[in-house]
Amino acid sequence: GESVGLHLPTLSVQEGDNSIINCAYSNSASDYFIWYKQESGKGPQFIIDIRSNMDKRQGQRVTVLLNKTVKHLSLQIAATQPGDSAVYFCAEKASGTYKYIFGTGTRLKVLA
Amino acid sequence: GAGVSQSPRYKVAKRGQDVALRCDPISGHVSLFWYQQALGQGPEFLTYFQNEAQLDKSGLPSDRFFAERPEGSVSTLKIQRTQQEDSAVYLCASSLMTGGEQFFGPGTRLTVL
Numbered sequence: 037g038e039s040v041g042l043h044l045p046t047l048s049v050q051e052g053d054n055s056i057i058n059c060a061y062s063n064s065a066s067d068y069f070i071w072y073k074q075e076s077g078k079g080p081q082f083i084i085d086i087r088s089n090m091d092k093r094q095g096q097r098v099t100v101l102l103n104k105t106v107k108h109l110s111l112q113i114a115a116t117q118p119g120d121s122a123v124y125f126c127a128e129k130a131s132g133t134y135k136y137i138f139g140t141g142t143r144l145k146v147l148a
Numbered sequence: 149g150a151g152v153s154q155s156p157r158y159k160v161a162k163r164g165q166d167v168a169l170r171c172d173p174i175s176g177h178v179s180l181f182w183y184q185q186a187l188g189q190g191p192e193f194l195t196y197f198q199n200e201a202q203l204d205k206s207g208l209p210s211d212r213f214f215a216e217r218p219e220g221s222v223s224t225l226k227i228q229r230t231q232q233e234d235s236a237v238y239l240c241a242s243s244l245m246t247g248g249e250q251f252f253g254p255g256t257r258l259t260v261l
Binding site: 138 | 152183190196206207255
């Protein structure tokens with residue numbers, strides 16, 4: 037299939053370990069943040085979101101942490117599985133705007 | 149149910165040709181977005197529709213790019229006089245309401261020779 041990114045930062049983790057993917061966002065006015073997963077040949081898929089009035093949100097096997105002081109977002113994946121291998125993007129949006137700004141992405145490789 | 153579909157999935161154009169890319173959003177979805185994704189990069193916002201109204205076109209790179217959604221459902225992104233730098237994957241996404249979760253289509257890979 038097509039590659040969504042040839043020169044992306046890569047995180048390699050052993051199957052079963054926890055993964056942490058980081059993202060620095062750019063706009064201090066952003067108040068809504070989303071993590072997406074993109075597999076080759078497919079569009080991005082929503083994983084989890086968080087609003088700026090929260091600093092942590094949990095989903096199924098995933099947790100997003102938001103640090104507004106340093107404009108940093110992280111995605112934690114528990115018990116990483118081979119199916120988690122993909123490129124992960126963070127995205128931000130400011131209140132009152134329609135424009136979502138995506139980060140450059142991180143490739144996650146899960147080693148068996 | 150059906151997700152967002154895009155056609156064609158692949159398009160090869162000679163430099164200078166016009167192309168039209170189609171997006172069929174999920175039925176009933178109010179919001180529709182177009183993004184451009186270059187190889188190795190994240191998606192870049194092009195334009196946003198709320199029903200048939202184009203509320204933000206600030207991301208369109210030049211006046212060669214034009215998008216429409218005349219009946220508030222299907223949308224077309226048109227690129228006139230294509231250039232090599234237009235080569236990218238063009239993604240469409242829709243959401244049920246403004247600010248809601250976006251559902252992405254598979255994209256159209258445009259290659260300009």
